[in-house]
Amino acid sequence: MTAMPDAACAGKRPCVALLSSVLDMSYLAPAFREAMPAVDLRLGADLGALDEIDAAVCWYPPPGVMARMPRLRLVQSLGAGIDHFHTDPDLPRAPVLCRIVDSDMAGTMAAYVTWAVIHRQRAMGAYLASAGAAHWQEQPIVPPGRHCVGIAGLGTLGVACAQALLAIGYRVRGWRRSAKHDLPAGIESFHGPDALDDFLSGCNTLVCLLPLTPQTHGFLNGPLFRRLPHGAHLINVGRGSHLVETDLLRALDDGTLGAATLDAFAHEPLPPGHPFWRHPRITVTPHVAARTEAIAIARQTRDNLATLDRGARPAMAVDPALGY
Known part of the structure; x- marks a missing residue:
């Protein structure tokens, strides 16, 4: 299904939450602020008003959090796979799920x-x-x-x-x-x-x-x-x-x-x-065989949100039923 733009999002400062139950996601913050200078970035225990969040960037997300984000339009994996989302049995169905595609x-x-x-x-x-x-x-x-x-x-x-x-x-x-x-x-x-x-x-x-x-x-x-x-x-x-x-x-x-x-x-x-x-x-080795640079993750999240704003489906969207 083609995603339709939300009129309320036009001109709105994008709000992005960094979510993980196993990683300190603060390492991504400088890259997101570089790629998306106007971003309202949420991370840590206090995510602020959950009804303001447009996108969640995740690696083994804490369960139940995204289900309380009614404006959530994009769930962005930190990697090429989406299997880590199984840690959140309440993952909402409506947002588009995207994987990272990294040429490096x-x-x-x-x-x-x-x-x-x-x-x-x-x-x-x-x-x-x-x-x-x-x-x-x-x-x-x-x-x-x-x-x-x-x-x-x-x-x-x-x-x-x-x-x-x-x-x-x-x-x-x-x-x-x-x-x-x-x-x-x-x-x-x-x-x-x-x-x-x-x-x-x-x-x-x-x-x-x-x-x-x-x-x-x-x-x-x-x-x-x-x-x-x-x-x-x-x-x-x-x-x-x-x-x-x-x-x-x-x-x-x-x-x-x-x-x-x-x-x-x-x-x-x-x-x-x-x-x-x-x-x-x-x-x-500690899951280091291939790791995407923070700036690439930030740019792909930005571009995927922009694609959704145009009413299109991001090229990196995945089918949750298939797992890829």
């Missing part, structure tokens, strides 16, 4: 995934331990062409990672739920549930970049790990809820998997007592 994110994600693949495949962890002990110790060298990286999720980010890995000699295969016919040369392509076994059977490293939907929740589980080559490396840069944590720990402990590099978690920040921190075969 593909390069940032490709750099992280390439690092994670090389770090494990070239035994960099062992070299760091040897260096710490002042011990000159070589590790076996396996050429990239003998190591296959499988990427589950061949959207913009997945394709960028595949191209980066291909450029340095790795074999790359990809899987997605539906066929994609415009993939770059060199990516061995699989699609659909019937092809998943064949895809997994050749992955020395598996990278998860799937969107989080009801169908992909818990995708990374014990039965899937057992369909990979023994001792494979798992890299999760999708969402924490893709992973069944107890299954991962079991698979690492019994050797089904050789290592895991994790950047996304079901509960963030990852609690200090979580076993992932101490497991010798797990590398934890």
Whole structure:
């Protein structure tokens, strides 16, 4: 449905709330004031009059707050996904939901995934331990062409990672739920549930970049790990809820998997007592594989509000039923 402009909004100072139950959103404030000099910016515990707020910029929003914003026209995700909105069961249906599309994110994600693949495949962890002990110790060298990286999720980010890995000699295969016919040369392509076994059977490293939907929740589980080559490396840069944590720990402990590099978690920040921190075969990073600059978030929020003011639907609007 095409959004209609609100006559009361014409010439009105835009009112934007920054909402998160896990992040200090104040880091966004300078960027919003730069991109939207007239903005009425609300953040923190006291949001003022909720009936004045036009847009909410969110990452794991506190539940129930947006349901009390009758003028809310735009709900802007802080990232490329909208799955974090599940923390608010009372999310109103009327506002348009938009994701972030960041042209720099593909390069940032490709750099992280390439690092994670090389770090494990070239035994960099062992070299760091040897260096710490002042011990000159070589590790076996396996050429990239003998190591296959499988990427589950061949959207913009997945394709960028595949191209980066291909450029340095790795074999790359990809899987997605539906066929994609415009993939770059060199990516061995699989699609659909019937092809998943064949895809997994050749992955020395598996990278998860799937969107989080009801169908992909818990995708990374014990039965899937057992369909990979023994001792494979798992890299999760999708969402924490893709992973069944107890299954991962079991698979690492019994050797089904050789290592895991994790950047996304079901509960963030990852609690200090979580076993992932101490497991010798797990590398934890704090959701930094790809992060959009604050100014890009502010500008996209501004532009999406302007599009709504014109009575149009923003190009970055998502279908909540699909999850992307």
